[in-house]
Amino acid sequence: MLGDIKAWLSTQLSMKDMSEASCIRGIKIYRDRSRRMLGLTQSSYIEKVLKRCKMERSKREHLLMRHGVKLSKKQSPKTDEKLKRKSNIPYVSAVGSIQYVVQCTMPDIAYALSVTSRYQACAGVAHWGAIKSILKNLKRTKDMFLIYGGDELILEGYSDANFQSNDDDAKSQSGFVSSLIVVWSLGRAPSRMLQLPKSNRPEIRVLTE
Numbered sequence: 001m002l003g004d005i006k007a008w009l010s011t012q013l014s015m016k017d018m019s020e021a022s023c024i025r026g027i028k029i030y031r032d033r034s035r036r037m038l039g040l041t042q043s044s045y046i047e048k049v050l051k052r053c054k055m056e057r058s059k060r061e062h063l064l065m066r067h068g069v070k071l072s073k074k075q076s077p078k079t080d081e082k083l084k085r086k087s088n089i090p091y092v093s094a095v096g097s098i099q100y101v102v103q104c105t106m107p108d109i110a111y112a113l114s115v116t117s118r119y120q121a122c123a124g125v126a127h128w129g130a131i132k133s134i135l136k137n138l139k140r141t142k143d144m145f146l147i148y149g150g151d152e153l154i155l156e157g158y159s160d161a162n163f164q165s166n167d168d169d170a171k172s173q174s175g176f177v178s179s180l181i182v183v184w185s186l187g188r189a190p191s192r193m194l195q196l197p198k199s200n201r202p203e204i205r206v207l208t209e
Contacts, residue, residue, distance in 0.1 A: 026045035026100075028041050036149045038149055039146065041105060042101055042104060042106075045100075056139075058139060059136060061136030063137070065130060071116070075125075091131060
């Protein structure tokens, strides 16, 4: 089938077969055909991100977000001195770079990025500290792989949510992940919630969606 597709594309486009890809847009590809496994890693890309954010010599962090840390717009810089300091922080660039890693090889950091990406227009010291925790964690895990194949295809799904965890708008946070088709999603609930008991309202909502 693959040969037929390449033959048809050759009739439509001027192209050259460069054999198996080993690296695509900063993603290194490793294959183990005996075990029918394929691994993806972005170690080199992550090293460049760490260097750009001046975090290449930082310590390694085991936690993406420290327990008890809550971010809000109230922590945004308000004085001229703090606003000037904010202009020297590559917050937006870091968020965009981490987003690429989430989409390609590390969906496990999606929640931490979802929280920190809300404050790109008003990032302060606390918000930047949260981004630095993610970068330190990436430094620890940069040589790990996202593995495809090898096991029997079994559909598994997980979902979780918390109730009114956002201090800025009192919205709930929900998410789900499916292991058969690599899909994950995070998002805040709209203002109007389903009329369900408060104890399990967010969890029921994410399951129905």
